[in-house]
Structure formats: structure tokens, C-alpha cells
Amino acid sequence: MVPSRSNSQEHAVAVRHLISLEDLTDAELWSVVARGADFASGRAGAVRPLDGAVAGVYFRKTSTRTRTAFSAGALRLGGQIVSYGPDDLQLNTGETTQDTGEVFSRMLDVLVARTAGETAELRAWAGQDRMSVVNAMSADEHPTQGLTDLTTLLRQFGRIDGLRVLYIGEGNNTAAALALGLMRFERVELELRTPPGFGITEDIRAKALARAAKSGSRLVERHDMDELPVDVDAVYTSRWQTTGTSKPDPNWRELFAPFQITAALWEDSPKAVFLHDLPAHRGEEVTAEVLDGPASIAFDQAANKMYSAMAVLEWCRKGTVTAWDTDGDDLR
Incomplete structure (x- = not known):
């Protein structure tokens, strides 16, 4: 008789998945x-x-x-x-x-x-x-990016509760993970400034707002660059051409141009750190002055x-x- 055996390796621990x-x-x-x-x-x-x-x-x-x-x-x-x-x-x-x-x-x-x-x-x-x-x-x-971002903020500030974060750029998978992650913490303020037609999805927004309602945090999304929040703790952007995607609007660069990160943003938030999930295109979503400047912790973020x-x-x-x-x- 052939002895019975498991169809797979024996595991001493429960299997856990991270899809979202x-x-x-x-x-x-x-x-x-x-x-x-x-x-x-x-x-x-x-x-x-x-x-x-x-x-x-x-x-x-x-x-x-x-x-x-x-x-x-x-x-x-x-x-x-x-x-x-x-x-x-x-x-x-x-x-x-x-x-x-x-x-x-x-x-x-x-x-x-x-x-x-x-x-x-x-x-x-x-x-x-x-x-x-x-x-x-x-x-x-991009859930593992979201976890990296939270770890980076924790290391930088010693806390996540109460932070004020300004995200500028496409409401892509990085922005989605950032919203889903930050809204789990207390008294966090996350403001998303995304180009018209390129915001986070309704599904992600609904899930993040549900988390915010429980934690007492605040999520705002606008599609312009007027009246930006002041004294934020962190400014975050992502590349405009997300890996594996293309833009349906052939004139998308015109919509994105006002959302470039420049040093002028630090006039109202002088203590803010700058985050970027990388890779970066200097001169597109962010200027070299910012990415390579003293406020940038983008490469520490990458190491994290x-x-x-x-x-x-x-x-x-x-x-x-x-x-x-x-x-x-x-x-x-």
C-alpha cells in the first residue's frame, strides 16, 4: 500500500495573506x-x-x-x-x-x-x-508601499496619530494604500490634491472614509491647487506615469502640470518632509530642488x-x- 501524504509541505503556522x-x-x-x-x-x-x-x-x-x-x-x-x-x-x-x-x-x-x-x-x-x-x-x-510609508512616518515622527499629510498627484494605487492606511490611525489629516478625472476610486474613498469615521481622522480630496493646507508634516507625491498603466486622455500632461511639487510649497509648511514612492522623474511630478533637497526623505523611505x-x-x-x-x- 502506498502511504497517504499531504498534497503540500507541512506548515507549523497558519497561512496569512496580504492582498489589501x-x-x-x-x-x-x-x-x-x-x-x-x-x-x-x-x-x-x-x-x-x-x-x-x-x-x-x-x-x-x-x-x-x-x-x-x-x-x-x-x-x-x-x-x-x-x-x-x-x-x-x-x-x-x-x-x-x-x-x-x-x-x-x-x-x-x-x-x-x-x-x-x-x-x-x-x-x-x-x-x-x-x-x-x-x-x-x-x-x-499597493499595500506593501502603504506599509512602508507608515513605517517611514513612524520612524520620522515617532508617531502616526495626529499627523497632517498632503498628497499631490494622481490618485493611483499608492494614494489608495496611503488613504487606507492613514485613516486607521487617530486624528490624522490627509488631504489629496488630484488632477480632475484622476482621483482615488469611489470604492477606495468609501473604505477610507469608513475607517476615518471610526478613528476620528479626516480625509479630503480636491482637484485643484488652491488654498493648500499649511503647516503639514509631510508632502507626498508619486510619479505621473504609474507602472503598468496608461492615461486615457491624450492631453493628460496639461491637467497634471499644476500639480508639480516645487519648493514654493515649503513657504507655508517649512518643517514638512518630502516623500516619494519612486521612481521619480525630476522636472515632472517634482523638481530636482525638492527631491534632492534637505526636506526629502524619499531615499530613506525606499530603504525602509x-x-x-x-x-x-x-x-x-x-x-x-x-x-x-x-x-x-x-x-x-
Whole structure:
């Protein structure tokens, strides 16, 4: 008789997926954000929660920061990686995405995937209990960027509650994750200034406003550059040509031109830091004077992406970890 066996590897922990920030409880969100700060500061110690684990890193679209962050992060946590580019899989020869996901789940412990499409495919791959699935950017949300941004703000200010953030630019997947993440914290003010016709989606707005109603935070979106808020803590922008997308309006640059980040913004918010999810196009969404100037923490923000990726991978394997604090006091 052939002995029975499991259809997959044995896992000592529950499988956890990150497809959207909405998938995380408040405690899980805070834990991952704070744990990213732990890793960045060296407070996490030498932990190896991915010992014996294999992470697949699958990117259909270009990536510098996210792909490197998860690859380096997995290796630093003791894991091994298998990396796939857009032309590496039998999907290109007609294999169904369902069959591809089934195979992945029987060989990998974690799959980090950037499809730049809708999240339905990622959720289908997450419909099993063998392999964690992490959304490394889809068309509607960039959750790992949102976690990086929260970790960056936490490291910069020692808190997230009560911050005032001004986001200027397209209401893309980065803006969506920023709104969904920030509205989970208390007394946060997030003002989005997006070009007409290029705001966040109604679905994202509704979810963020629902979070704001519970936390006492405030979300505002306008489609002009008049009467900007003053004394904000952070100014944020993203590239105008989001990876994997195109603009339906051939004259979109005319609409976007007034939304460029220039040094003039610091006249009313002299202490604000500047964030950018990168890559940046100097002279388009931001001037070189700002991106390379003293207010910019964009490259520190990029470095935090690896630490945030490590926190996500650890959460996938271990769940909620004790959050970063100061002298034993919760920073929230």
C-alpha cells in the first residue's frame, strides 16, 4: 500500500495573506508597521522566521525597490528565493492562472507577486492554506508601499496619530494604500490634491472614509491647487506615469502640470518632509530642488521598503509580533 501524504509541505503556522491593507486587523496593521521600524533600527535582533522556507518572487511589471526589498528581506530572514520575470512561466504558453497558482502553492511557502492587474487573480491564488500570497502591487492598491510609508512616518515622527499629510498627484494605487492606511490611525489629516478625472476610486474613498469615521481622522480630496493646507508634516507625491498603466486622455500632461511639487510649497509648511514612492522623474511630478533637497526623505523611505518587507514576511510566517515601543510605552 502506498502511504497517504499531504498534497503540500507541512506548515507549523497558519497561512496569512496580504492582498489589501483591508485584510489586516488594526492590531496586525500596527504590528507590521512597528515591526518594520524594529528591523530598521536594529531592535528586532537576529531573527530567522523564514528558516527552511522558500519564497517565490514573481513580477510581471518592472520593479527596483519592491522586488529587491522582498528578495533581500527573505534572504536576511533565513529564507531562500525563486525569482520569476514576466516571460518565465508557462502562462505565456497557455497554462491557466488557476493551474499556475496550484503549482506555486505546492512548492512555495510564500509568493510575492506584482501583476499590476486586478486583485482577483491574487485572491484566487490565496484560496488555499499552503502558501501565503503577498500583493506587491495591483492596479487598485499597493499595500506593501502603504506599509512602508507608515513605517517611514513612524520612524520620522515617532508617531502616526495626529499627523497632517498632503498628497499631490494622481490618485493611483499608492494614494489608495496611503488613504487606507492613514485613516486607521487617530486624528490624522490627509488631504489629496488630484488632477480632475484622476482621483482615488469611489470604492477606495468609501473604505477610507469608513475607517476615518471610526478613528476620528479626516480625509479630503480636491482637484485643484488652491488654498493648500499649511503647516503639514509631510508632502507626498508619486510619479505621473504609474507602472503598468496608461492615461486615457491624450492631453493628460496639461491637467497634471499644476500639480508639480516645487519648493514654493515649503513657504507655508517649512518643517514638512518630502516623500516619494519612486521612481521619480525630476522636472515632472517634482523638481530636482525638492527631491534632492534637505526636506526629502524619499531615499530613506525606499530603504525602509526592505525593512517593511521583512515585517510582512515575518507576519506571514508568525503572525502578530510585539510592536515597537519607547521605554515600554506603545507609540500609538
